[in-house]
Structure formats: C-alpha cells, structure tokens
Amino acid sequence: MTTDAVADAQIGRLPVALAVEEIRRDFPAMELKVYGKPLAYLDNAATSQKPRSVIDAEAHWYLESCANVHRGVHALSVRATAAYESARQKVASFVNAASAREIVFVKGTTDAVNLVAGSFARGRLDPGDEIVITGLEHHSNIVPWQLVCEDRGAKLRVARLDDRGDVDMEEFARLLSERTKMVAVSHVSNALGTINPVERMIELAHERDIPILIDGAQAVPHKKVDVQALGCDFYAFSSHKMFGPTGVGALYGRHDLLAAMPPYQGGGEMIRTVSFERTEYAEPPARFEAGTPNIAGAVGFGAAVDYLERIGLDRIEAYEDELLAYATAELEAVPGVRLIGTARRKAAVLSFVIGDVHAHDVGTILDQEGVAIRTGHHCAQPVMQHFGVPATSRASLAFYNTREEVDRLVVGLDKIREVFGG
C-alpha cells in the first residue's frame, strides 16, 4: 500500500473526533527527545512540524522529477512542470480561489505582502494618501507598507486594540476615508491569537472601494479559508506554518487585479518576449515568479494541502478550540500567570507572563523540561507596547498537540515558580 493509501485507510477509520495518537505517528518530530525528555512542541505559530507525506513528497520530487519547470522539452521537465502546476491547483482549491492562475507562488507571507505593497499599492499612492492596518500586525504586515508610504509620501494609519486584544472596530471604520488606498489586516494574530472579524473588515473596505489584503499566515493551519466567500482582494500565506516546507508560500490575488499589476522582479520565467528595447511580460501568475521557483517546496506545499484536507479543517478547528479552552483554564489556574490577549474569538495561541519572571528565563526553564515555546516580542513589538510588556511567553498549539503536553507546560511553570519564588 502507498503512504497515501495507508493514510486514507487510517482516516477512513477515524471517528468524527480527531484520533490524535494516530496523527502524531504521521509526524516524525513527535518522536524527538530533548535533554532525554519527549519533545512537547508548542511553538507552532513560529513554524509547524511536517508530516512524513510532506517530507516524502519533497524527497520524491528530487529523486524522480528534478528538472526545471516550463522550459524543457524532455520528460523530466514535463514531469516537474506537471508536479509544480498540480501543487498550484491544490493550493488554489485549498483556499477556494476561482482559478489556479490566481495563485502566485512566493517565498512566504512576507514576500507576498511585499509583492502587493510594491507592485499594487505603490502605483496607487499619492502624497497624502493613506494605508490602514491594525495594532496587532506582525512586522511583515507593517514594514512593507511603511516602506511604500515613505517612498510615496503617504501615511500609515493604525486601528488600535482594546484591552482584550481585539481591534477597535469603530476606530477601524472611522480610519477608512477617501484618502485610504489600501487596507491590510491579519486574519489571525500571531502574538495574541485574536481572530479578526475579517468578513466585516472586507465589507467596510469594499463599501468605499478600497482594496484589502488579508495576512492569513496564522489562519490557514487552523480553519477553512474561502477567499471567494470572504471576497478579499489579496490573501497571503506561508507553507511552513501549515505543515509544509519552508521557503514557499502563496499569494492569492483576484485575477483582474493581478493582470493589471506590473512585475515585482525581473528575470526569466516572467516574460513573454525580451529584446534590448522592450520586454513583454507574461500573464499572471508567471509574471510574478521570476527565476527558478522553489519547485520542491511547492510540491511539498501541495502535499501539506492534501494532508490537511484528509484530516479535515473543520475537525482540526473543533479539536483545537477544545484544546485552547483546556489550556486557557489550566494556565489561568497557575498563580501569577496573566494571559496577554483574551479576544472574543481566538485561535490556539496563549501568550502570557508569569509574575515578574522575564520571558527569556521562562523559555530556558521550559526548554529544559522538553517544552518548546516562543519567547520575546514575536515580531510584533507594537503589540507588546500596547500591553506594556517587553516580551511574552507564547505557547501555540496545533492539532497534533495533546492535553498531556499542556499539562507538561503547566508543570514547567510550577518549576519556574520554584526557581524564582512566588
């Protein structure tokens, strides 16, 4: 039986709830030990572990289909092109894009945001114009906009957060004006777990004919995303946060918008004809994929989509919601723990501080217990400033995590209180 057939058979036997122990066997990293202790990997918002099927798909491509895409007449090149384009189709279906040509393969979410900032927003900005973002953005959804604003004499406006870590929607609506030329918001906050009401944000932006980009890096591993139902203009996400390889991601862009955009980078692959006088550009998505792409990565990305669809994002979301509720209650019960970010709708991210112990010390002590979390500002310094903390500790959960791993986090926190007193 092939790996896929085995997985299919396993899934077929799964009840409605997630069979986590079976799922964990799909991920070789779940077997790892650190300092002689089983690894409890709770740093999924930074990057996720990869199932065997993704690792195999990438290796398989290198072993049997390694050739450049779109430019060879030989058998391997045809095979490589088919694998690459099939991955694009899978990614398109995954977010329900109307067509695969609306999916541009990029390096990752950061690259996708930079593409839209540089190729789309830049040309629409005049001095005095504005771009609206929110207070919970990752640096990758702040800095690219700052760069084009500086370049064009435009202004970045930021809708602030409330005390729970929800965007103040009244202010968000108020910031949108005839000067606003672009809106860019996260679907899910990496630092706080807040799920933004993107449906309403898109509606508000479109009422004023303002294009809107959604940074979906933290959303796609946790919930079903349908770009057509959302109606957003752009949707950016990374493979590596959704159990695929690093170094590849996707930009969904409405085809009419992509078709009207100038290239992002020049090179091979993105052209129709070149002479020293003039170059005609290829149609999207090729127009935005200059140079040899990360073909193996894209193939692995496609395998990650297959994997997630076999498990089912509805079931993943339900499982993670339950695990989040459990973890929230457990952490709140630890004396001295304060959760940072208690939004009404949250993905499975728990940012916290414990007493006056610095996050870096928390991280080191948990690491010794085999519990991997992220500490620091999570590339979201404005969020830290909003909550008046220099850094937080962050546990971010995926569907392969268990209550037992959450319990080990709590035991680790008890150890911290032991070392630091309190």
Added chain:
Amino acid sequence: MSDLMDLYQEVILDHNRKPRNFGPLPDADHEAEGYNPLCGDQLKVYLRVADGVILDVHFDGSGCAISKASASLMTEAVKGKSVEEAEELFGGFHELLTGDPSVRGEAPEKLGKLAVFEGVREFPVRVKCATLAWHTLHAALSGDQEQVSTE
C-alpha cells in the same frame, strides 16, 4: 535539572531580585545603551570616571534574570577599578563564557563572584544576555554613543 541550577545560581537569583547600583547616576560622565533584540533586554550603563578610575557605576533597564544579575554583579566588580582593569575583567568574563574550559582550566580567581556565570556557557543562546552589560560598559568607556546591539 542540575544544569538549570548551574544557570540560576542563588547569587544570580539574588541579584535579579535586588539589583545593586540600580537606577541612573545623576552626575555620570559616560553612558551607553545596550539592546538584545532577541529577547528585548535593554539596559543603560552610567559611569563616573576620573584619572582612568571608575569612581561610580550604575545601570538600569529591563531584561531577563541573567542580563540583570550580570549587570548588577558587573557594577560591583568594576567600581573602584581602573578602566584598564575593567576591560581586563571583561576579557576574562568573556573567556569564561565562550572559551574552551579544557584549555582555560578553572575560572580565574580574579573574576571573583563573576565566576557564578560559568554555567551560562552550557546555554549558548543565553551568553548574549550575560555579556550585554559588559559590551555596554565597554561602549560607555570608549565613548561610543551608538546603541550597542548583540545582533
């Protein structure tokens, strides 16, 4: 667990809880700021120097236990020392954390209390926390007004 206790020695925990020479030095004639972007440690070192001797030294800022305790113990170690001696201590301290112990042997006696940081060498990502204050001291002494960064 023994490794962890090597890192968080009682002296370190004590200086973290009750940092010595903490707060600005009003009549400072040298100062510099240090920043560790990895974990957000941020501290400022203030000095009063005359005739090549560190008459007084203070620090403030926020950071992890290792960076705070290191800054606190540093102020105790260098107060009253000549600038040259302070720089030598920095060299010895740096060697303690990053050098090969099989070559170096025991922690040199002149490091005194600073030897409690020897356990940090087992935690490579934390070495920068322990040396931040010293890099900042060096910047203040050499009149380098640029912010010091560990990255």
